[in-house]
Amino acid sequence: MSDGKLGVWMGALLLAVALPVWAQDPPPDESGVTGEEALEETPGEGGGVDLRFGVEAKAHFRQSDGNRFRVNFPFTPAMLPPGGAAFEETVDEGSHFEVSVLTLFVDAVWSEGLAAHAKIDAIDLYDRNPTSGDKKLDVDEAWIRFGRESDPGLLPARGGAYLKVGKFPKFERQDDRHLESYGLLSTAFNRFEDTGVELGLNLGRHLYLKGSATQGNPLFIRDPNALAGDNGTDDFLGANPSPELKSGIVILYDAEVEDLDTDGDPEIGAGLGLRFGDDAGRNAVDLLVWGYRRTLADTVDLEGTFYGGDLDLLRGPGENDPRFRFPGLSGDDKQEVGANLWVYLGGLTFFGQFVDQEIASLPRTGWEGELAWRFELPLVWAVAGRQLFPSIAPAVRYSRIDNDFRNPQFTPSPSLNWDWEKLDAGVRFAVIEGIDVTVEYAANRFILGSGAEAENDELLSTLRWRM
Amino acid sequence: MAHVKRFLPGALLVLGALISHGASSEELRGKVELLARGGKGPARGADVRRAVVSFEPVSRQPVRPPAEPFVLATRQKQFVPRVLAVPRGSRVRFPNEDPILHNVFSVSPDNVFDLGLYRKSKGRERTFDKPGLVRVFCNVHQGMVGYLLVLDTPFFTAPAADGSFVLTGLPGGHGKLTVWHEQGEAWTQDVRLPAGPVTARLEVSRAGAPPHLDKRGNPYTSRDSYRDQ
Numbered sequence: 071m072s073d074g075k076l077g078v079w080m081g082a083l084l085l086a087v088a089l090p091v092w093a094q095d096p097p098p099d100e101s102g103v104t105g106e107e108a109l110e111e112t113p114g115e116g117g118g119v120d121l122r123f124g125v126e127a128k129a130h131f132r133q134s135d136g137n138r139f140r141v142n143f144p145f146t147p148a149m150l151p152p153g154g155a156a157f158e159e160t161v162d163e164g165s166h167f168e169v170s171v172l173t174l175f176v177d178a179v180w181s182e183g184l185a186a187h188a189k190i191d192a193i194d195l196y197d198r199n200p201t202s203g204d205k206k207l208d209v210d211e212a213w214i215r216f217g218r219e220s221d222p223g224l225l226p227a228r229g230g231a232y233l234k235v236g237k238f239p240k241f242e243r244q245d246d247r248h249l250e251s252y253g254l255l256s257t258a259f260n261r262f263e264d265t266g267v268e269l270g271l272n273l274g275r276h277l278y279l280k281g282s283a284t285q286g287n288p289l290f291i292r293d294p295n296a297l298a299g300d301n302g303t304d305d306f307l308g309a310n311p312s313p314e315l316k317s318g319i320v321i322l323y324d325a326e327v328e329d330l331d332t333d334g335d336p337e338i339g340a341g342l343g344l345r346f347g348d349d350a351g352r353n354a355v356d357l358l359v360w361g362y363r364r365t366l367a368d369t370v371d372l373e374g375t376f377y378g379g380d381l382d383l384l385r386g387p388g389e390n391d392p393r394f395r396f397p398g399l400s401g402d403d404k405q406e407v408g409a410n411l412w413v414y415l416g417g418l419t420f421f422g423q424f425v426d427q428e429i430a431s432l433p434r435t436g437w438e439g440e441l442a443w444r445f446e447l448p449l450v451w452a453v454a455g456r457q458l459f460p461s462i463a464p465a466v467r468y469s470r471i472d473n474d475f476r477n478p479q480f481t482p483s484p485s486l487n488w489d490w491e492k493l494d495a496g497v498r499f500a501v502i503e504g505i506d507v508t509v510e511y512a513a514n515r516f517i518l519g520s521g522a523e524a525e526n527d528e529l530l531s532t533l534r535w536r537m
Numbered sequence: 538m539a540h541v542k543r544f545l546p547g548a549l550l551v552l553g554a555l556i557s558h559g560a561s562s563e564e565l566r567g568k569v570e571l572l573a574r575g576g577k578g579p580a581r582g583a584d585v586r587r588a589v590v591s592f593e594p595v596s597r598q599p600v601r602p603p604a605e606p607f608v609l610a611t612r613q614k615q616f617v618p619r620v621l622a623v624p625r626g627s628r629v630r631f632p633n634e635d636p637i638l639h640n641v642f643s644v645s646p647d648n649v650f651d652l653g654l655y656r657k658s659k660g661r662e663r664t665f666d667k668p669g670l671v672r673v674f675c676n677v678h679q680g681m682v683g684y685l686l687v688l689d690t691p692f693f694t695a696p697a698a699d700g701s702f703v704l705t706g707l708p709g710g711h712g713k714l715t716v717w718h719e720q721g722e723a724w725t726q727d728v729r730l731p732a733g734p735v736t737a738r739l740e741v742s743r744a745g746a747p748p749h750l751d752k753r754g755n756p757y758t759s760r761d762s763y764r765d766q
Contacts, residue, residue: 224756348747348748349748349750349756350748350749350750350756350757351748351756352748353748446614446680448613448614449613449614449635449636449637452635452636452637455636455637455638455656456637456638457614457637
């Protein structure tokens with residue numbers, strides 16, 4: 071590790087030690103929206119640690135349209151599947167029942183200013199990349215936080231700061247999605263957690279700053295529907311490969327961080343936010359502008375695929391063979407600037423995001439908006455002291471990505487520069503406390519290199535159980 | 538009929554106070570008008586029957602709570618009645634009439650309590666010794682809001698649907714007339730009895746119950762239930 075990089079990580083460590091002193095100043099005499107104080111002390115305030123465990127399981131019925139698009143890449147005959155032609159194809163088309171994830175949550179709270187969280191996924195079918203070859207057990211989150219952090223739209227009681235260290239979601243990620251699927255932006259830019267440190271500063275109750283120094287999610291490819299697809303799996307090492315799950319129709323995205331790596335340059339992120347609302351968070355507006363910058367690695371090894379991430383992916387096979395590399399590719403700088411808007415009006419929720427990105431001089435922009443309305447249902451039935459069907463939440467999300475770069479002359483993934491829009495619409499039924507069902511339909515529309523429009527739709531039903 | 542039931546114990550109290558003090562005989566009539574924001578015309582959608590009209594004589598009157606408790610029930614994920622006025626020292630029972638678990642708590646100053654989580658039952662009781670507004674919530678269901686007015690006077694009532702009210706058995710002389718409604722600021726006026734009809738005009742400044750926090754002082758978790766972590 072170079073001295074400069076060591077300095078960044080040491081600085082983060084120093085902050086981790088110093089911030090708790092600042093973050094735990096005694097609160098001013100400021101009451102909440104009701105003018106009343108809390109009845110009980112916050113967990114952990116009595117001394118010791120408040121330890122909580124939770125589990126979650128998701129089962130699905132998925133119906134994926136079957137579509138495929140011819141690929142012009144000059145594979146050798148041995149590299150081509152039976153039939154002698156290569157395609158980008160829907161991942162695992164048809165109707166399927168599947169259990170996608172079993173999750174264990176652990177929360178430890180020592181005080182309002184000191185907490186830790188872990189999320190461990192087993193199976194992890196929809197977050198695997200490649201779908202069939204990636205890890206089936208994954209530590210999605212593992213972090214410790216010093217100081218108080220506010221959720222989007224929630225006013226902190228006072229100014230302050232926090233520092234989070236470990237593996238955690240990116241601060242601009244929508245954290246209360248109302249559909250099981252992801253939009254194009256939430257797939258491309260911030261679906262997966264990153265590893266490092268995050269600093270938050272509340273400058274009073276309304277203005278806030280975010281900053282992060284993280285490892286950076288490797289650039290890779292996946293299908294934006296439920297399953298990522300199989301690319302570069304062991305199947306492709308044999309003659310005439312025919313992977314059962316297929317490649318998917320892929321976009322560029324920030325993939326999962328595989329292992330802790332402090333050798334590379336950190337990705338630096340910053341955000342400036344402004345929020346207004348009531349103390350209960352029922353009605354709130356939160357606007358965040360943010361940006362990230364990092365240096366792309368020559369290659370990144372990913373579990374289950376021999377394709378390399380980052381520049382390796384963009385340069386294609388061969389040593390800078392101009393036929394296979396993206397023509398506009400230049401440098402190794404990757405940066406995004408974006409803006410988020412959260413609006414909460416009682417049960418009505420809107421989340422919007424805009425992103426402008428450059429990947430080694432390959433530009434693209436995108437935006438996404440989700441509107442959801444969660445409302446209580448009247449009490450009709452009950453089981454074991456709990457209401458059956460307590461709420462329902464219809465939601466609709468539109469997202470699009472416009473790619474302003476050209477594909478290589480020959481590419482196994484021509485969809486990477488297709489302009490794309492995705493409309494997701496669905497409804498989430500709460501069955502009983504801890505169990506809900508989400509039924510949704512994803513309509514993908516994209517413009518092929520020929521100018522023709524095509525689609526690749528998917529119906530997804532999710533039964534989620536949580537306790 | 539529900540309003541009659543709601544204020545029957547209070548009326549009996551007034552009657553009791555009359556009997557015990559003998560000298561009370563004044564009557565005060567009046568009308569409560571709820572006005573739209575800015576005082577521009579009547580407020581639409583605001584229920585005047587949810588107001589509480591009370592008279593507090595300068596010459597303090599003894600407040601004797603009834604032997605039977607008042608009742609503030611949880612029914613169909615609501616507190617019923619939504620507004621309950623009781624004299625200081627009254628017992629209030631909180632039956633759960635729903636087949637689901639409810640909690641009843643308040644963090645209002647001087648009247649902090651938490652009856653815990655309980656199933657359908659006759660519920661639990663609490664005595665309210667300190668006068669003031671007690672905002673009552675359920676820690677499970679954010680939408681449940683009830684108001685308990687603990688009054689330091691035996692003289693109170695609720696207006697009829699047209700806003701009219703009558704307070705009877707009042708002692709003569711000075712006193713303070715107060716009209717409270719959950720959607721506006723309380724209206725008060727000094728009154729010397731006997732007096733003619735009084736009109737109380739309250740500006741409706743809130744659409745409904747303001748958002749509130751749970752019993753730990755945290756936002757309710759309806760957003761958390763959909764959290765992606």
